[in-house]
Amino acid sequence: MDHEQRTIMLDVFRYLPEQEEQPRFQSYTVPYREDWVVLDALNHIKDQVDGTLSYRWSCRMGVCGSCGMMVNGEPKLTCAAFLKDYYPNTIRVEPLTNFPVIRDLIINLSRPHYQSGRFSSQVKRTQDVDDSQGDESGFGR
Numbered sequence: 001m002d003h004e005q006r007t008i009m010l011d012v013f014r015y016l017p018e019q020e021e022q023p024r025f026q027s028y029t030v031p032y033r034e035d036w037v038v039l040d041a042l043n044h045i046k047d048q049v050d051g052t053l054s055y056r057w058s059c060r061m062g063v064c065g066s067c068g069m070m071v072n073g074e075p076k077l078t079c080a081a082f083l084k085d086y087y088p089n090t091i092r093v094e095p096l097t098n099f100p101v102i103r104d105l106i107i108n109l110s111r112p113h114y115q116s117g118r119f120s121s122q123v124k125r126t127q128d129v130d131d132s133q134g135d136e137s138g139f140g141r
């Protein structure tokens, strides 16, 4: 029997604006599972490899929009972007463009940016973001 564990590599945007002059990419190798989405891979990194990685997510059902990131240059909900659609190639994960970066993959969703429509136009969502959740929904996962 073949018990070899398949893996996939993620190049993840890392940036602490208050400490670093330039962003950088950090490579992580994670287990490849057909039913995993990019958010599962990020959660694996956060839980098993590097607890300093910062990003947002909340509903994990393609509803809230908080997990929106650039995946290989395209805006995606990472809870709905399956690894199998990229395997075996490396997946590059970056913050959504046109938003200030707070830390790593966390962008500033302050009202002016939010209400400009840039956020919703980048990421296809199944319903509007619940404004009552504010900026902190799923913060730091």
Ligand code: FES
Binding pocket: 057, 058, 059, 060, 061, 062, 063, 064, 065, 066, 067, 068, 077, 078, 079, 080
């Ligand atoms: S966590 Fe992905 S849309 Fe809510």
